[in-house]
Amino acid sequence: MDNKGLSSFLLGLGVGVGIGMLFAPKSGSETRDLIKNKAGEGADYIKQRSADVKQTASEWAEKGKEAMNRQKGNLADAMEAGRQAFRDKMGDQPPAEGHAE
Secondary structure (H helix, E strand, O other), X not given: OOXXXXXXXXXXXXXXXXXXXXXXXXXXXXXXXXXXXXHHHHHHHHHHHHHHHHHHHHXXXXXXXXXXXXXXXXXXXXXXXXXXHHHHHHHHOOOOOOOOO
16 A cells, blocks of 8 residues: 555544544544554554455466566577577588588
8 A cells, every 4th residue: 555545544533433433422432442442453454455455466466576587488498499500500501611520
C-alpha cells in the first residue's frame, strides 16, 4: 500500500469515528471502547494489506527468476549454436596461404 492510500484510509477512519461520536453520543467508556475497536480494525486492515503486498512482491520475484533462468538457457544455446556454426564453417575452409596448420 502506498503512503497516499494509507493516509486516505487513516483520514477516512478518523472522520468516520468523529462523525459517529457526534451523531450517536455515548458514555466516555463506550466512546473509548469504540475508538479502541476502530483503531484495532484499522491496524488489522493495514497488516492484511501489508501481507498481500509482500505475497505479490514474492510472486513477482519468483516469476522474474524463472524468466532470467529461461533467458540464460536461451543465451547458452545460442552461443553453442554460434560456436558450432563457426566450427562447421572453418572445417569447410581450406587453410589460408602462408599459414601452417
